[in-house]
Amino acid sequence: MPDEKTVNENETGAAVPGGDSQGAPAPSETAKRAGRDLSHVAPEVGVAKPDAILTARGVQRRFGGMTAVDVDYLEVERGAITALIGPNGAGKTTFFNLLTGFDRPNQGEWSFEGAPISHKSAARVARAGMVRTFQLTKALSRLTVLENVLLAATKNPGERMFASMFQPLWAATEARNKEKALEILERFRLDKMRDEYAGSLSGGQRKLLEMARALMTDPTMIMLDEPMAGVNPALVQSLLGHIQDLRDEGMSVLFVEHDMHAVRHISDWVVVMAEGRIVAEGPPGSVMKDQAVVDAYLGAHHDTDLGDDALLDPEVLARLEAEEEKR
Amino acid sequence: MEELLRVLTLALGELLAPATAAYALAAIGLNVHFGYTGLLNVGQAGFMLLGAYGFGIATISGAPFWVALLIAMAAGTLFAVILGLPTLKLRGDYLAIVTISAAEIIRMLGRSTLFDDYTGGSAGIRGGDYKGSFQELSFLPDGRTMIGPLEYLNNGSDSWWTRLFAWSLVILALVVVWLLTRSPWGRVLKGVREDEDAVRALGKNVYSYKMQALILGGVLGSLAGIIFVLPGAIAPDAMGRTMTFWVWTVMLLGGAATLFGPVLGSMLFFFVYMIVRAGMRTDVMEFLPIPTQNVDHVAGVLVGVTLMLIVIFRPQGILGNKKELALDAR
Numbered sequence: 001m002p003d004e005k006t007v008n009e010n011e012t013g014a015a016v017p018g019g020d021s022q023g024a025p026a027p028s029e030t031a032k033r034a035g036r037d038l039s040h041v042a043p044e045v046g047v048a049k050p051d052a053i054l055t056a057r058g059v060q061r062r063f064g065g066m067t068a069v070d071v072d073y074l075e076v077e078r079g080a081i082t083a084l085i086g087p088n089g090a091g092k093t094t095f096f097n098l099l100t101g102f103d104r105p106n107q108g109e110w111s112f113e114g115a116p117i118s119h120k121s122a123a124r125v126a127r128a129g130m131v132r133t134f135q136l137t138k139a140l141s142r143l144t145v146l147e148n149v150l151l152a153a154t155k156n157p158g159e160r161m162f163a164s165m166f167q168p169l170w171a172a173t174e175a176r177n178k179e180k181a182l183e184i185l186e187r188f189r190l191d192k193m194r195d196e197y198a199g200s201l202s203g204g205q206r207k208l209l210e211m212a213r214a215l216m217t218d219p220t221m222i223m224l225d226e227p228m229a230g231v232n233p234a235l236v237q238s239l240l241g242h243i244q245d246l247r248d249e250g251m252s253v254l255f256v257e258h259d260m261h262a263v264r265h266i267s268d269w270v271v272v273m274a275e276g277r278i279v280a281e282g283p284p285g286s287v288m289k290d291q292a293v294v295d296a297y298l299g300a301h302h303d304t305d306l307g308d309d310a311l312l313d314p315e316v317l318a319r320l321e322a323e324e325e326k327r
Numbered sequence: 328m329e330e331l332l333r334v335l336t337l338a339l340g341e342l343l344a345p346a347t348a349a350y351a352l353a354a355i356g357l358n359v360h361f362g363y364t365g366l367l368n369v370g371q372a373g374f375m376l377l378g379a380y381g382f383g384i385a386t387i388s389g390a391p392f393w394v395a396l397l398i399a400m401a402a403g404t405l406f407a408v409i410l411g412l413p414t415l416k417l418r419g420d421y422l423a424i425v426t427i428s429a430a431e432i433i434r435m436l437g438r439s440t441l442f443d444d445y446t447g448g449s450a451g452i453r454g455g456d457y458k459g460s461f462q463e464l465s466f467l468p469d470g471r472t473m474i475g476p477l478e479y480l481n482n483g484s485d486s487w488w489t490r491l492f493a494w495s496l497v498i499l500a501l502v503v504v505w506l507l508t509r510s511p512w513g514r515v516l517k518g519v520r521e522d523e524d525a526v527r528a529l530g531k532n533v534y535s536y537k538m539q540a541l542i543l544g545g546v547l548g549s550l551a552g553i554i555f556v557l558p559g560a561i562a563p564d565a566m567g568r569t570m571t572f573w574v575w576t577v578m579l580l581g582g583a584a585t586l587f588g589p590v591l592g593s594m595l596f597f598f599v600y601m602i603v604r605a606g607m608r609t610d611v612m613e614f615l616p617i618p619t620q621n622v623d624h625v626a627g628v629l630v631g632v633t634l635m636l637i638v639i640f641r642p643q644g645i646l647g648n649k650k651e652l653a654l655d656a657r
Contacts, residue, residue: 102524126530138525140518151518152529156511159531161539164512165503174511210525217529 038077038269043282043290046073049269053078053221053252054099054130059108059118061094068094070276071108076221081243081253083263083284086273092256093135095273096225099254100132101125113220127154129220135229135256137206141199145190148198148209149181150174152216181216188212188242204235211242222246224255228262234321240266264288334605336476341597343477345485348493349375349555350597354578354589355500356547362583363508364540365520367423370410371548372570373430376563377402378549379556380437384445386457392464395457396553403549406433407542415537430571437563451562454484461557462488485558493554497590500547505586507543516540517584569627576634582644591645596630603629 041047052075061069069091076082084092097103099110101122109118112130120128140148156177157163158170185191188208193201198209207227214222227243228236236259244266247253257263263270263284270287272280280290287293341347353371360366381402385395410429414422436442438449446452465488467481480486507513515536518526527533552566573596581592606612607622617625643649 100528102527121532122524122527123530123532126528131530132528134525134528138522138528140521140525142521143514143517147514147517150511151514151526154530158511159515161507161512161543164510165506167506167510170511213525213529 038080038283041269043280043286045278045281047075047281049075049077051078052076054110054112054254056099056110057108059095059098059110060106061091061098061103062106067276069098069105071095071273071278074271074278074281076252076254077269078252079247079250080268081247081255081266082269082271083267084254084256084271084273085258085260085263086279089275090273091276092273093225096132096223096254096256099125100130100223102132126217126219129218130223131214131217131219131221132223133207133210133214133225133227135226137203137210139198139201139206139209141197143198144195145185145198145201145209146178146181146194149184149212149216150177152213153177153181154217177216184212184215204231204239207231207235207239208242211239215246219251221252221254224253226256226258228257228259236262260288330609331611334602334609337605338598338601339475340477341601342594343490343494344597345489345493345554345558347593347597348490348497349551350574350577351551351590351593352493352497352500352554353548353551353574354581354593355497355504356544356551357574357578358583358585358589359504359516359540359544359547362578362585362588363513363520364516364537365419366415366537366541366544367419368426368541368544369423369571369575370426370428370430371544371574372566372568373426373433374403374406374545374548375552375555375570376430376433376437376561376566377406378552379561379566380433380446380452381549382553383452383457383556383561386460387452392460395460396550399549399553400546403545403547404542406549407545408538411538411541415534415541427568427571431568434563434567446563447561449564451560454556454558454560457561458484458557461492464492467491489558493557496550496554500550501586501590508586512536572634573630576630576637579634579637579642579644582647585644585646585648588644588646595645600626600630 038049041049054076056071056074058073059069059071060067084096086092094103098105101117101120101124105118109116111117112125112128115128117125117128117130126132140151143151156170156173158174163169182191182194185194188211190205190208190212193205198206201209211224211227224243227239231239240262243253243255267284270282270284271278272287272290272293279292280287282290353375356374357368357371360368378399381399382395385398386392390398406429410422410425414425437446440448462482465482467488470481471478472481472487479490482488508516515526515531518531519533519536523533555566577592577596578589579592580596581588581590604622604626607615607617607625608619637644641647
């Protein structure tokens, strides 16, 4: 069973689930461990990657007279964490929606794992192995946490209307799925909440649940739309750990993010968008120094500390939290 | 005292009445739409009327009972597909608008002189024209039977046989809905109810699931229409918007997304409705300033008020889960 294999890898590969008990590992270290070294790739817009999983060409989306997305060429590397950053209104989420089939482009095409998937429905994109989460988390409130994850399982014969009436046809699959779902929940530390309604979870837990749900589909690529939005700093660390774990298990990750320190610490490659176009791409260290990025994205505030590494230090974090409590 | 007993007997009779079963069945169908899938069908009466017409016209044309039943179900399916194809890709409100107008269109077409030969126009179809094949099916001996305070003919229009058949159908529908909703298929429906896009993002064909739910609930609605007209006649004006709203009241009263909610809701609704109507006509209630000929109207107003009170104070219905509801307010 490929399912079981994935789960076993999870157990052994992700020795520290969450990774929030000890500070986040240095990015270069994890990159090496995953064997994803993109340092020899030239930091140029539209550059070819050694092993691209997603290739987009000439993608345009216009709303009336405004061109929200105008991407000439982009390759996303397999098995790496690629961050898509840019100021508000840069078209990141629109581009994201296009890639995942939640919106239709005016023109352009893209392929995933060599097969064209532009103009396919969101469901078919997901079935092809590219699964997304949402900026505003979509927990299925009146389903339990476990049901949320079970729902994500693919190829369940019990999800066909007529077969569903005969339990013996799907009981075995369901039992297998349940086992896998519980392991995933355990990994995201939601196992104690399994029978609670998802609607009763906190914002951060919902983010984790959404990630758990995406993982349940056995994706080859996970698309995260602002995974850190509205999450407290302590959970940000845990989320970062989880995202790195996904990469270390061989999944490709593309995420939209505002949080600069998150981007800097975990991404292997950064793509910067502004006014619908890709203005720069490159490794996180160098791309932030790119003049185009400074102009378009960091603007006047580039001197202020956007990538506050100190926040990732548990001691600093504990102090900040203590100060917060005193108020 | 004797009069009160009579009122109580009448009300008890409502618990088992074919109309109660018909509303229960229609509400079970609506529950599949709204309770489990979140589809706003405001035209359940349209499905019922179409089922009644399908059954009646097929029988008059010479179809055997079971074939006529299948034709009614096919009519419900077709109606669901026609309504669903353009609207299920859109937001939920569109389905509501389309269903309410489509149900009215069915009724208007039925009562127009256009298809007079088939539908009998606004006069409808006399019960005697289509009941034969159903009543022949009865295996009950002729005569009358008294169970408790209730006494009916064994066979005939308003008979034990009609009740037996009607409630058997309700039980069958309950079993089917129970099997479906406890399954992974049912879980997808509930997922769609909570958030379509999230389910779509997990690779499910949401459109297809919504269509399946719309068809299932619609077919149950058309079967309910048959039950509704078996003891009487097919009168298009008796199956209009009011009927839809009563089905909603019945479902919300019992509790949406609960298995037995529609049945409990229907029984309670008609029990109380009869007590109110018959009760207001008794001497005991003579002090009320309501003339006898207005009793039905006042009762109708009370139904409306009840619907409002349920939605405001107990939106989860009688059997609904309070905890589940607390999440809804977010």
